[in-house]
Amino acid sequence: MNEPVDSTARRTRPPVICYPVETLPAPNMSLYLNARQTLRKLDEIMVQPRDAACFTVPAGHFFRITSVDGPQVGDLNIWARDNLAEHFYSGKTRALHGTHVTTGHRLWSNFPYLRPLATITHDTLEWYGKDEFGGSVHDVIGTRCDPYTHRLLSGQSYHNCCHSNLTRALAACRDMTLDEAEQHIHDVLNVFMCTGFTRDTGQYFMKASPVRPDDYLEFFAETDLLAALSACPGGDCSTEHSSDAAPCYPLLVEILAPEAAALKTWTPAFPSAYDRSHGCDR
Numbered sequence: 001m002n003e004p005v006d007s008t009a010r011r012t013r014p015p016v017i018c019y020p021v022e023t024l025p026a027p028n029m030s031l032y033l034n035a036r037q038t039l040r041k042l043d044e045i046m047v048q049p050r051d052a053a054c055f056t057v058p059a060g061h062f063f064r065i066t067s068v069d070g071p072q073v074g075d076l077n078i079w080a081r082d083n084l085a086e087h088f089y090s091g092k093t094r095a096l097h098g099t100h101v102t103t104g105h106r107l108w109s110n111f112p113y114l115r116p117l118a119t120i121t122h123d124t125l126e127w128y129g130k131d132e133f134g135g136s137v138h139d140v141i142g143t144r145c146d147p148y149t150h151r152l153l154s155g156q157s158y159h160n161c162c163h164s165n166l167t168r169a170l171a172a173c174r175d176m177t178l179d180e181a182e183q184h185i186h187d188v189l190n191v192f193m194c195t196g197f198t199r200d201t202g203q204y205f206m207k208a209s210p211v212r213p214d215d216y217l218e219f220f221a222e223t224d225l226l227a228a229l230s231a232c233p234g235g236d237c238s239t240e241h242s243s244d245a246a247p248c249y250p251l252l253v254e255i256l257a258p259e260a261a262a263l264k265t266w267t268p269a270f271p272s273a274y275d276r277s278h279g280c281d282r
């Protein structure tokens with residue numbers, strides 16, 4: 001390998017943040033924090049281990065994902081309730097907020113919509129920060145465990161990966177075939193999962209989630225949402241996924257309504273105002 005004579009100069013150029021967020025419309029956190037003091041539970045869904053469930057959240061409501069019984073990671077998909085073509089865009093959320101999300105971060109939708117579908121309003125694991133391995137919680141790096149990669153790497157078939165759990169759940173709740181539902185499954189928010197990249201090889205790693213029963217991650221729905229949550233077969237993801245080896249626990253989803261008066265000044269998020277001409281006359 002021949003290094004160019006100016007290799008040091010090239011390597012030492014300073015990094016520049018791709019998307020400075022100073023101009024990103026900031027969520028009105030004080031409005032959300034006041035609203036969450038008035039919450040009333042409307043519904044709850046218990047997601048069973050190695051399975052998934054769908055739920056809807058009206059615009060202006062909150063939803064909370066809570067660990068129960070034992071440490072458990074959840075894989076979350078979100079769509080605009082009335083248009084499944086609009087869904088959570090983990091790649092752009094990562095580009096805007098970083099590899100892991102917490103209170104004040106937003107879950108953005110895909111093109112051509114690019115609007116916040118949900119805002120994170122509380123995270124009991126915010127204390128974790130970044131550990132000595134560079135790991136952190138609630139990542140938007142990973143894709144979701146799936147039977148295709150598992151087959152590729154092991155030659156085996158496993159049917160309770162998050163991808164399959166989410167597919168079954170969406171097919172059941174929207175009366176779709178598995179093929180139809182699978183087209184809508186997208187890269188997830190890894191709720192409670194502790195992950196990072198190894199410093200030497202840059203590989204995606206996971207480690208035991210610090211989540212414990214009663215920990216929760218809470219969201220505010222910026223528009224009407226359909227969501228699906230899978231209780232990952234990896235359990236706390238300390239050893240392996242795509243198998244029945246790990247202890248797995250349920251995850252509780254609660255749908256919560258604030259008092260209407262608390263949202264008087266809130267307006268729903270609108271899709272991007274870009275005209276979509278892409279440089280051509282229409």
Ligand SMILES: [Zn+2]
Pocket residue numbers: 075144145161162163231232233234241
């Ligand atoms: Zn999984």
